[in-house]
Amino acid sequence: MTHLPKLRVGIVGAGIMGRGHAEVLAAHPDAEITAVARRALDAAPQAAVYPGYRELLDSGTVDAVSITTPDHLHADVMVAAAEAGVHILVEKPFTTTVEDADRSVAAIRQAGVTAMCLFNHRWVPAYAQAKQQMELVGEPVVGYARKDDTIYVPTEMIGWADQTTCAWFLSSHDIDLVTWLYDDHVVEVYATARHGKLRGMGIDTPDAMQIQARFSRGAVATFESAWIYPNTFPTMVDSYITVAGESGVIQLDRQKENIQLATEKSYSYPRNMLQRVVHGIPAGAYRDAIHHFVDCARTGAEPLVSVESSRHVTAVLAAAHESARTGRPVPCL
Structure with missing residues (x-):
């Protein structure tokens, strides 16, 4: 060998x-x-x-x-x-x-x-299991993916929030995940963006975006991203996905797989699915x-993740930002 x-x-x-x-x-x-x-x-x-x-x-x-x-x-x-x-x-x-x-x-x-x-996210056990169970759900019909961060992320965690958006930073994960679950690709998007709070803090980036995506076989999905949750929220990210098909539905709420921690100062759900250390060794998706x-x-x-599929995520998000700018549906090329 x-x-x-x-x-x-x-x-x-x-x-x-x-x-x-x-x-x-x-x-x-x-x-x-x-x-x-x-x-x-x-x-x-x-x-x-x-x-x-x-x-x-x-x-x-x-x-x-x-x-x-x-x-x-x-x-x-x-x-x-x-x-x-x-x-x-x-x-x-x-x-x-x-x-x-x-x-x-x-x-x-x-x-x-x-x-x-x-x-x-394709290595999160619940998401990988969802991929295996998609045949039981049947042909995809509608999906919803939310990934919202606390305001700590654009104001303290990264110093280049004005060079990106919550959709690039957050919805990219969900677009990859849902297109993988659907085994399909997006052909058209319509998106809206809301500016205000972060601009008022001197950071020129949207507070939130929503993207409506139409897939080639007729399914639709909504991708929501925001990064203005208060820092008192018990997790830095609020992540949830549901996929409904002709024969069933799958729902994935990442918070429900976390432990709960209450101290005299706060109540939180420490992250453990993506990054954790177990007995001194890095673990997680x-x-x-x-x-x-x-x-x-x-x-x-x-x-497992091809560069072509990753290019498609970029194309979806580029079309979404153009749609948010123009107020019109935009084809995904």
Whole structure:
């Protein structure tokens, strides 16, 4: 049996998600973090630090890159990595323009590298089980997906909220998930956006968006995103999905799978499905998705999340933002 070498990974983006990727990869027995861009990460003290992603790629010390830069900065890194023959794991959303998505997909397929957008919700056990049960629900008819954050996220957690929107940041997960559950693609969207609270705080981004999507086989779905919940809400994210078909319905409420914690200061549902540490070891859907990418990059297998499906999520969201701007339905191309 041939022993495959460890996957040498470079991390581009040392913010919250970069630290999350580093913690998972540092604990993976078949991966090692050999390089990081711009600044060191505590989880990878041995990694060489390069001033930027181009220097990292030129170093010849990585087989793959983990791209955790802000939403709008993914494409240039992906194209450069593909041209360097380096495998690609990129945070969601894939890109924030269709043009960037198309050039990224073209570069990836031209180079023949393994690439995956980290739509980690496909590894949440309840969502994966829902996919297996879809045949019992029958032909999809209508769906609703809500993902709303507390105001902590755009005002404190990330410093680039004015470079993205709640829909790019949140609904990208749900659009990937529902299109996967439906086994279909969106052909037209109508969307509305509400501005006010965040603009009043000096952050020029919508408070909330709703997207009405029509799928090719006739099903419809609503995607809701907002990030102005008060910080007293018991979870940082309020996440819920329902899918109704001709023969049944599936409902998924992530809060119901969390533990409840009450202290003298607050009442909360600590997060545990996406990211958690069990006996000192990273666990959860986030970890499982990254491990899947490492396995695919080492073996040449095609990832569960294709770059083409991730490009479609970008196309849906680009059409939604155009619809919100014009007040008209927009085809998804």
